[in-house]
Each structure stands twice: as structure tokens, then as C-alpha cells.
Amino acid sequence: MNDKCRSLMIQGTASHVGKSVLVAAFCRILRQDGYNVAPFKAQNMALNSFITRDGKEMGRAQVVQAEAAGLEPEVDMNPILIKPNTDIGAQIIIHGRVYKNMSASLYHSFKKDALGFVRESFRRLSEKYDFIVIEGAGSPAEINLRENDIANMGMAEIADCPVLLAGDIDRGGVFASLIGTMELLSEEERRRVKGFIINKFRGDIALLKPGLDFLEKRTGIPVLGTIPYFKDIYIQEEDSxxxxxxxxxxxxxxxxxxxxxxxxxxxxxxxxxxxxxxxxxxxxxxxxxxxxxxxxxxxxxxxxxxxxxxxxxxxxxxxxxxxxxxxxxxxxxxxxxxxxxxxxxxxxxxxxxxxxxxxxxxxxxxxxxxxxxxxxxxxxxxxxxxxxxxxxxxxxxxxxxxxxxxxxxxxxxxxxxxxxxxxxxxxxxxxxxxxxxxxxxxxxxxxxxx
CATH class of the missing domain: 3.40.50.880 (Class I glutamine amidotransferase (GATase) domain)
Structure with a gap:
């Protein structure tokens, strides 16, 4: 890895809490601040995909994030793409090309090998850019998926980077989901989490303050920001x-x-x-x-x-x-x-x-x-x-x-x-x-x- 390249990871308490939009926002902000920044997501499961200029396939979220960073999308930004084709199986795309069809259980065993592809892509990006914003997948607290994890805390360990944990308050239960996620992480993983982001808030921020104070006191981790609910962000969806x-x-x-x-x-x-x-x-x-x-x-x-x-x-x-x-x-x-x-x-x-x-x-x-x-x-x-x-x-x-x-x-x-x-x-x-x-x-x- 390039020691000069810095990285930050955005994880979430669940799917659809806004990780993709947050990564795009960080890419744009860092670019505006003069950084040569790139997005990265080790493993993406999606029904929709994008074809790059050289005819390779990758997740659409990383394409939007690349555009926010002012970059041409490349498959190293999303080395593994999983495209479900049955209820228990999927087509596995590695570095933009079809690798093979796998059942869920077979892919779970394959993740140890997949780690090499992830490391290879992240290394190449870290040699080209001076900042990488990494997107997690789903939740880092999925107990059944923790072994050989390459999407969340496993990726944070590879990059040796801090993590910001995002929760969706519009769904309700944001404090329970943030605290519950932290409780299910290991002590080493908890130390990586440097801040919370409350996403999709609508209402009077003053009414939220008691909850924010409780969250910070209970976990010892600061709430870095509360982001309002936006209706006019048109980023193409990846699943149904x-x-x-x-x-x-x-x-x-x-x-x-x-x-x-x-x-x-x-x-x-x-x-x-x-x-x-x-x-x-x-x-x-x-x-x-x-x-x-x-x-x-x-x-x-x-x-x-x-x-x-x-x-x-x-x-x-x-x-x-x-x-x-x-x-x-x-x-x-x-x-x-x-x-x-x-x-x-x-x-x-x-x-x-x-x-x-x-x-x-x-x-x-x-x-x-x-x-x-x-x-x-x-x-x-x-x-x-x-x-x-x-x-x-x-x-x-x-x-x-x-x-x-x-x-x-x-x-x-x-x-x-x-x-x-x-x-x-x-x-x-x-x-x-x-x-x-x-x-x-x-x-x-x-x-x-x-």
C-alpha cells in the first residue's frame, strides 16, 4: 500500500441508510479541497450495473462516486460485483469480467480467495490517488457474515482506516440501531469507529439533541453531523x-x-x-x-x-x-x-x-x-x-x-x-x-x- 494515501470508510447500520450518497459527498468535498480522491467498495451486490469505457462491468454507485470525484469510472473501484440470478445463487463479476456462477454457500467459502482480488484493486488505487473513500455494505454487525468479511470491518482492517457509522433516522429506531451495532462489534472494531452520522433527518433539530447527547454519553463516540432529508438527489438505485x-x-x-x-x-x-x-x-x-x-x-x-x-x-x-x-x-x-x-x-x-x-x-x-x-x-x-x-x-x-x-x-x-x-x-x-x-x-x- 502507498503510505501517503489516506482513507476513510463509511459504514451503515443497515442497507439503504445512505452510504452511497455519503461517499459521493465526501468524494466531492475532498476533490473541492484539492485532494486526488477515489471511491472504493470491495464487494457490491446489485441488480443494476454499469459498463466502463473498456467494456467491463461494475456497480453503479461507484460510478456516481467517481463522477463526484471528477474521475472516469474503473473496475478497481468495485473489484467484486455480485449479481443475483436465483434465490440462492449469483453471477460473480471480478475486475469487470464474469468469473462464474456460485451458490451463496460456495461464495461464502470463496471469500478467502476473493480477498486477494480486493487487496490487488485497493493497492492499485492507493498508488494512483492520495485519498480513498470506502463504502461498506449492509451492516458490519451481521453475525452470520463476519467470518472472512471483506465488505465492512475486514476492509477497514485492510485499509487500516477510521470508520464513520451512519444511521437512517427517517426509518425510526436510529439510536437503537447505532448502539446495537456498536454492541455487536468486537472491541478492536469499536475502536475504529470515530464518529456517527445521523442521516435523513426532518424536523426541529433541537428536539433531537437529548437523543444525540445520550448516544454520545452511552458510546463515548461523537455525533459528527446530522444530514437533512433530501428529495432531489437522483442517484440510480442498485436493487429492487x-x-x-x-x-x-x-x-x-x-x-x-x-x-x-x-x-x-x-x-x-x-x-x-x-x-x-x-x-x-x-x-x-x-x-x-x-x-x-x-x-x-x-x-x-x-x-x-x-x-x-x-x-x-x-x-x-x-x-x-x-x-x-x-x-x-x-x-x-x-x-x-x-x-x-x-x-x-x-x-x-x-x-x-x-x-x-x-x-x-x-x-x-x-x-x-x-x-x-x-x-x-x-x-x-x-x-x-x-x-x-x-x-x-x-x-x-x-x-x-x-x-x-x-x-x-x-x-x-x-x-x-x-x-x-x-x-x-x-x-x-x-x-x-x-x-x-x-x-x-x-x-x-x-x-x-x-
Whole structure:
């Protein structure tokens, strides 16, 4: 490690207490103060990911943090990315490339080996930057995950850095969660915690003071700051917990877009632009709930396309989508959703499931085969002349993350990819129905081109 590089770690009492935003804030503040600062998160579990300029995959939170630090994102900022693809397993991404699929128990044993990858990335960053702000994962007090920990106090030990512990007061119980977390840490770990941050506070700060005084007296650790609740911080989410607030009914007078909440939904950040459109109502439909009278149904990306399509059949969603189309509605598929709109999806190498093949919805004359190698790249694409949806745009940008290859029966594609990771190519992408009401694409981020 570079002895001149300093580091600070932000841990939290739970997931979604605001660690990612706090790390981004510290990166921006330190940059403004003249430091050459970088973010770091050893291990990130996420349904959404980002493709770097060199075609590697990493967590989106570290991308935002890198932007706050004025840096181009690089995979050393997030050496291990875990992308769940079943209830008990996940695809493991190391240094931006697929390593292998692992069950939860196998990955727990693998963490001893994973430590080497984490050390390697942190060493490289510490040689390039003079300050690193580290983000923890979940809570450091998860007793069942303490062995071979690389995400929280184990990482703080590697970096030999102080820790700030953040709690979310908006959820309630912030004092119990902070004190309880401290009680469950070892004496050595407690010594690393140099301060508390109370996040997402709304109300009269004077009414909070007795609680802050008690917290400091009980633990001997100062409260370094209380941060107000902000409603206008738009940082892309990494998991589907955030979608619960959007699982609602339509609001009158708006274009109603229903996104199917797949069991293994991924890259749902594709639809963030709709959330901020005043004349659009974006909602997620799942768990057997009826789709209703949507104007547009979108089928998103998936970490297990065949299994999710099977679930759509079992819950009756395929029939509902077909009836929606017959009544004049529109249907859009992105990545895995695009594959589902075709005639079939084959999995000859059993990459996703033991099912070798599944029938698609038959709304597009395309056929997909799941391959062994994953395509990950940033892309630039030209809008095809027959593309009615994007007819006013000449080009757009986005990224690809998929393991499927899709064949067309006809030349009616949506886009022509003209650049992948900076290299010129000519690759047709997507497909549109004759009437223009059904289309799909592999390009994520396509709706960001507004």
C-alpha cells in the first residue's frame, strides 16, 4: 500500500441508510479541497450495473462516486460485483469480467480467495490517488457474515482506516440501531469507529439533541453531523427495494407505462427517465397483480430470462400481454425482455437453467440462443430509417450486457450499432413489428437519449 494515501470508510447500520450518497459527498468535498480522491467498495451486490469505457462491468454507485470525484469510472473501484440470478445463487463479476456462477454457500467459502482480488484493486488505487473513500455494505454487525468479511470491518482492517457509522433516522429506531451495532462489534472494531452520522433527518433539530447527547454519553463516540432529508438527489438505485414505492395504480391524465416486475429483474435504471417525466405515470406490476389498462407494457432485463419467462406464463402475464397487444396496446422489451418477445429462447449450454428451450410470446419473429460468453460494451448506434419510435434522433448512446444472441427472420431492426467500446462496427440491433407497436432492443440506456 502507498503510505501517503489516506482513507476513510463509511459504514451503515443497515442497507439503504445512505452510504452511497455519503461517499459521493465526501468524494466531492475532498476533490473541492484539492485532494486526488477515489471511491472504493470491495464487494457490491446489485441488480443494476454499469459498463466502463473498456467494456467491463461494475456497480453503479461507484460510478456516481467517481463522477463526484471528477474521475472516469474503473473496475478497481468495485473489484467484486455480485449479481443475483436465483434465490440462492449469483453471477460473480471480478475486475469487470464474469468469473462464474456460485451458490451463496460456495461464495461464502470463496471469500478467502476473493480477498486477494480486493487487496490487488485497493493497492492499485492507493498508488494512483492520495485519498480513498470506502463504502461498506449492509451492516458490519451481521453475525452470520463476519467470518472472512471483506465488505465492512475486514476492509477497514485492510485499509487500516477510521470508520464513520451512519444511521437512517427517517426509518425510526436510529439510536437503537447505532448502539446495537456498536454492541455487536468486537472491541478492536469499536475502536475504529470515530464518529456517527445521523442521516435523513426532518424536523426541529433541537428536539433531537437529548437523543444525540445520550448516544454520545452511552458510546463515548461523537455525533459528527446530522444530514437533512433530501428529495432531489437522483442517484440510480442498485436493487429492487426502491421499486416498491412505484408499485401503484395509474394516475389520471398521464401516459401509463407498466413495467413487469420480473423475479430476477435487472438494469431497471433504464426506466428512470420516465419517472421524472411530468406527463408519465410509471408503475411496476408483479406478484400476480393485474396489469390493468396500461398504454405501454415494458418487459425489462433479467438475470435469468428463461426462469422469468416461465414465471410470466405461470402468473398469467403472457396471456395478459398478448390481450393488451390485440386491443391496440404497445409492448416493449429491453435485453431479456426483448428475447421474451420472440419465438423461442434456447439455452444449449444450460447457462441459466436446466430447461433447454422455452417458447417466447411470438410477438416478434426473432429467436435467441443463450451463449457462454457475456457481451459487455458501451455502444453508439444509428437509428434505423424504419424506426418509428426514435425517428427524430439520428444517433444514440447506451450499453450492452447480455449472454444471448438473437437472429432476425427479416430486416426490420431498430438500430445499427456503429461503435462498441470505441471501435467501429456495423451490427444490427433490435426488431420492430410491422405496425410499430411491438419492439425490442439489447441497448440499455436507450431512453436516456432525450
Amino acid at each position: 427495494v426502491s421499486l416498491e414505492r412505484l408499485m401503484a395504480s395509474n394516475k389520471n391524465g398521464k401516459v401509463d407505462i407498466a413495467v413487469i416486475y420480473l423475479p430476477h429483474i435487472s438494469n431497471f435504471t433504464d426506466f428512470d427517465p420516465f419517472e421524472r417525466e411530468p406527463d408519465v405515470n410509471l408503475r411496476y406490476v408483479g406478484h400476480g397483480e393485474g396489469i390493468g389498462d396500461a398504454d405501454v407494457i415494458i418487459i425489462p432485463g433479467s438475470k435469468n430470462t428463461i426462469d422469468d419467462l416461465n414465471c410470466l406464463y405461470n402468473f398469467g402475464y403472457v396471456g395478459e400481454i398478448l390481450r393488451h397487444y390485440k386491443k391496440g396496446g404497445s409492448v416493449v422489451g429491453v435485453c431479456g425482455g426483448y428475447q421474451m418477445l420472440g419465438e423461442y429462447i434456447a439455452d444449449p449450454y444450460r447457462v441459466e437453467t436446466s430447461l433447454g428451450k422455452i417458447s417466447g410470446m411470438g410477438l416478434l419473429p426473432v429467436r435467441t440462443s443463450i451463449e457462454k460468453e457475456k457481451v459487455t460494451c458501451q455502444v453508439r448506434a444509428k437509428v434505423h430509417p424504419l424506426n418509428r419510435f426514435f425517428k427524430d434522433r439520428g444517433e444514440l448512446k447506451g450499453y450492452e450486457i447480455h449472454m444471448g444472441l438473437t437472429d432476425f427472420r427479416e430486416e426490420r431492426h431498430m438500430f445499427e450499432i456503429i461503435e462498441r467500446d470505441g471501435s467501429s462496427v456495423s451490427v444490427p440491433d433490435g426488431f420492430m413489428s410491422d405496425d410499430g407497436r411491438v419492439w425490442g432492443t439489447y441497448i440499455h440506456g436507450v431512453f436516456d437519449n432525450d
